[in-house]
Every structure is written in structure tokens, then in C-alpha cells.
Amino acid sequence: MKIEVLELLKNNYAARNIPKGVFLLPFTFLVVVILLLITNLNESYSYLYGSSVESTENFSCNIFSGNWVPHSKGPYYSNESCPFITYKQNCFMHGRPDREFLKWRWKPDECELPLFDAKQFLKLVRGKSMAFVGDSIGRNQMESLLCLLNSVARPEDITARYTSNDDKYFKWWYYADYKFTVTILWSPFLVKSSQTYLNDTSFSNAENLYVDEADKAWASHIENFDYVIFSGGQWFFRPLTFYENGHVVGCQKCHNLMEDPLNLYGYRHAFRTAFRTVINLKGFKGVVFMVTHSPNHFENGEWNKGGGCNRTLPVTREESAFLRPYGLDEFYQTQVEEFTAAEKEAREKGLRFGLMNITGVMLMRPDGHPHKYGHNLDRNVSVNDCVHWCMPGPVDTWNEFLLHMMKKERL
Structure with missing residues (x-):
């Protein structure tokens, strides 16, 4: 475009026999104006529609x-426009009256986090596959992604199929275009377990974890996936018995004593086993992302003792220091340590691991949970949910992070 304008102006001046010196000053001024206009148009388009110019995106910045x-523009979608929102995350359908919590965006200290661009995302994943492996927090992020892509993908283009009779746990979506x-791939412990939770989701029943064996529910599927996203944590608060090489090596809240302290042996080894399983897959060539622990925000009591999360606004980074839920620091530190060791080993084998460090980011969003507008997944019963995230809501930011990290991995 710039070259065409230049030639047009030169020819016009030459046809009129105007001296070159007379041409240079106004021509130079005009070129500067055109360049400024083009730059401003690009910046405006990027801001409004999220189609950021990749050359200006800062991949060295710590976006977390x-x-x-x-952010006055509000969310990307509504609970009415997106058909993929799980019943229990549909806060507005269940009566949540406030909307202020939707009018905020994450702003990194030293750069801008680009808006989510559905077209750009689908261009990156054309012909590829992505697996969210973990508990319902991973499902929360996946459903957010489906809602974000819903603005571009045609409904008739998307098909769903299930890998079991229970579509709560295993679900696949295919974008034909x-x-x-x-x-x-729903696996709340990442490793093999006795699966008593399938019949009773209460936190009082003991679960056997075989911490040196990956759960085949996900491990048998991911060899050919291009992106694997691990998350998990909330299920590790319950009574647990740890097995290694077929023998008991420890337990948490043994004999169902709920006041016993946390034993993070199972949590540490669950991620260690998951990462090692991926690294040792002979044919695996994909990218692995780990989403750090998603904090809950029960205040004025524990989850089963009247605690709730009735805030309607975010808190600052300084204020979030007073909202640290039980076990958060220990869970986070354990994850990061295991990820760091695995990332080093993976890099030596030519594999790529990335850390989606959302713990501190989401600690500042006590306003983003369903609270008393939460519902049980199995039946129409209200629950005080300060663990999962409303949709739309701050969980959509995770997929802004995801897109940014995917683009960074392509460099």
C-alpha cells in the first residue's frame, strides 16, 4: 500500500513538471501522516477485536x-449466548443479581495481555488436538474456551461425542471446519484410584491412590495430542491412602479424622507420575501446560461450616495476602517444584512444558465464584460454591493466557 501511494504521487508531480525539491517536503509530510494512520488503525483494531499484531506482542513479559x-466493555459472551456452560457454573441462570464482577481485565505489570481472538486461536489449532486433563476446574476452563470460540465456529460445525455412558466426565468436541x-479427560487425582467418588462425591469417604501409576482414563489417549493441559488440587483435601508398588506408604486424614493435617505426598507424586508418563511416551511431540492451583475463597467459615464468598469486586494484590485459603501455599509450592524438575527433563528430550501460573491472579478474584448461586451437578440443589468459577467470568482470562502461551511456543 505504501509503495503504491509513493509511485502515484511521484507520477502526478512528474506529469505537472514540478521540480523535485518542491515535491519532497509535502510528500514526506504526507507519508508520515499515512504511516501514523496505519499504525493507529492497527492499534485500534487490536484493542477492539483482539486481533493483535504478533510482532508487537511482548513474549518476554511475565503476564502473571x-x-x-x-474494563467497561464487559465479557466476550453471555450465559444466554453460549450453550456450553455447565449447569453449576451458570450463575445468572440461578439468580446472581450483580454484574460488576464482569467488568474487569487482567493487566500485567510490564505489558498488555491481548484480548482473546477466536479466529487467531482456531488458525493456530487447525488440524490439531487439545486435552484438558484433571478435575472440574479443568472442565471449567475447557467450557470457557468453547464459549470463546462460539463467536466464530458455526454451531452445525461442532459435534460432541462421549467416551463413556456418563457425559459428566469424558467429553470430546470436534470442529469440522x-x-x-x-x-x-476427567481424572481428579491424575493417578489410578479406587474411584469411590464415582458413586459418592462427599469428601468424607476415603480414596485409595496408586501414586506411581497414571490414570489410564487420560494416559491411554494423549500420545497423539498436540496440547495437554494439566490441572488439579481440590480433590486432594479428602481422606486418602497412598499406595506405591502395591503397598501402603502413607495416608492423609487417616481413619477419617478430618482434623488431621494435609499430607502432600500423594499430591506431589500425582504430578510427578503424570509428567513422567508424558515425558516417557515414545511418540509424544506435543506441548504440555500445567495450570497452577485454583484458589477457593470460603470466608467466615469452612466450606462445610457456613463459609461463603459474597464479595462482588476483585481485591488488590496487597489485599489478597489476607485471603489465603487453607493449604494454598503448600499446594502451589508442591506443583511448581514438580513442574520445574519435569520441565528440565522434558527440555533435555526436546519436549516443551509451560507453566500457567494463575494462583496469584485468581486469588484476587473472590468475586468470581457462584457462591450461594451454585448448584450441584447431579440434581437441582443449591450449594455454596466458592471453588468453581462463574461463566462468563474471570476464568475466561485463563484462555487469554493460553492463547498467549501457544503463540509464544511457536516462536
């Missing part, structure tokens, strides 16, 4: 250090 700032597959 920052604060939440006001893009040949893109996304799935949730």
Missing part, C-alpha cells in the same frame, strides 16, 4: 504478575 483493572479436537 499484575492487577485487575476496570478446522479439523480441531478438544476434550476433557
